[in-house]
Amino acid sequence: MSERSEVARRGPGRRPGGADTRGEILAAARASFAARGYDGTTLRGVARDAEVDPALVHHYFGGKEQLFVAAMELPFNPAVAVPAVIAGDIDELGERFVRFFLSIWDDPVKREPFLALMRSAAGHEQAAAMMREFVTSALLARLAAEIDLPDARLRVAAAAAQLIGVAMLRYIIQVEAIASASEDELVALLAPTVQRYLTGS
Amino acid sequence: MSERSEVARRGPGRRPGGADTRGEILAAARASFAARGYDGTTLRGVARDAEVDPALVHHYFGGKEQLFVAAMELPFNPAVAVPAVIAGDIDELGERFVRFFLSIWDDPVKREPFLALMRSAAGHEQAAAMMREFVTSALLARLAAEIDLPDARLRVAAAAAQLIGVAMLRYIIQVEAIASASEDELVALLAPTVQRYLTGS
Numbered sequence: 001m002s003e004r005s006e007v008a009r010r011g012p013g014r015r016p017g018g019a020d021t022r023g024e025i026l027a028a029a030r031a032s033f034a035a036r037g038y039d040g041t042t043l044r045g046v047a048r049d050a051e052v053d054p055a056l057v058h059h060y061f062g063g064k065e066q067l068f069v070a071a072m073e074l075p076f077n078p079a080v081a082v083p084a085v086i087a088g089d090i091d092e093l094g095e096r097f098v099r100f101f102l103s104i105w106d107d108p109v110k111r112e113p114f115l116a117l118m119r120s121a122a123g124h125e126q127a128a129a130m131m132r133e134f135v136t137s138a139l140l141a142r143l144a145a146e147i148d149l150p151d152a153r154l155r156v157a158a159a160a161a162q163l164i165g166v167a168m169l170r171y172i173i174q175v176e177a178i179a180s181a182s183e184d185e186l187v188a189l190l191a192p193t194v195q196r197y198l199t200g201s
Numbered sequence: 202m203s204e205r206s207e208v209a210r211r212g213p214g215r216r217p218g219g220a221d222t223r224g225e226i227l228a229a230a231r232a233s234f235a236a237r238g239y240d241g242t243t244l245r246g247v248a249r250d251a252e253v254d255p256a257l258v259h260h261y262f263g264g265k266e267q268l269f270v271a272a273m274e275l276p277f278n279p280a281v282a283v284p285a286v287i288a289g290d291i292d293e294l295g296e297r298f299v300r301f302f303l304s305i306w307d308d309p310v311k312r313e314p315f316l317a318l319m320r321s322a323a324g325h326e327q328a329a330a331m332m333r334e335f336v337t338s339a340l341l342a343r344l345a346a347e348i349d350l351p352d353a354r355l356r357v358a359a360a361a362a363q364l365i366g367v368a369m370l371r372y373i374i375q376v377e378a379i380a381s382a383s384e385d386e387l388v389a390l391l392a393p394t395v396q397r398y399l400t401g402s
Binding site for chain 1: 322324332
């Protein structure tokens, strides 16, 4: 309803940044990501759909990745989080990854956008393409670039598969004993797996 | 349409086993599994819904697990497949599991019922409950009973999570490099993980 009244108040052509402009850019971004995928969405196209100057989209969101993070209400920015998790003792890389993953997914508010992404990706080819493109560009390629092993892309994907499978069984299908396991039990079991994939040992 | 004409031809009360009886039992079973879950479905209830004698359901399907396998058109019977995969050299248990998993999922026909189950489980709580109950009873509990480790249930679930995550990324979201990896590449990477979960080493 507020969107409708906003449209009624809207004059022709581009509008300056106002109270609802940020929200309208986000709505246009969500529609574009859903219809054209992550790779097919451009800041210029979103600006056109929202009837604002492209500079305003840059001003609010910086780049496409941050725009996606904001539009999907993701609880972290991969451009910041991935380097933060990688930094530190290489022998504890697997544990840091598992703990970071659980810190998001064990929080009912933070996991909600990822649950929604996984649910729609499982059921709809377009949503799957959007998730594939974002996960590849924002997470997997960034992570693989840090890994000095010949099959880095496959290793990163195998680690992601382990954690996405845990998300599926622990939070969506809620299978025991993984649904009720403590964080430390999961770290003890999963960290060596992620460690081996990412470091080869 | 054939179901409708079958209903028109149907007299009152229980019918003897006929050409379409097996199909009507399966239709009643699918409806019951979807509405009442796996645990909440009984052979007696399915027989009542299909208007046949319970002995006929036993005659055609033996038990609830085989009825589920037939109703969902699963490409294997866990009661047969799980013992077959477990039997053999313990040092190659992880590899046997990964190869069995890929033999199902790499086949477009055999993976179809599992794709459908995962898609509906991701989106619908009732479908998730049905999958949870069946996977727990037919796969996880049966497998955990063979594993002589204190946290057998959690270990089996972690192995299942690894493989379900691979199914998600390789076949549903289709992320590289896992979507195009060969069977042998996946075995080399995943078998040690499953081996460690199931045997502790």
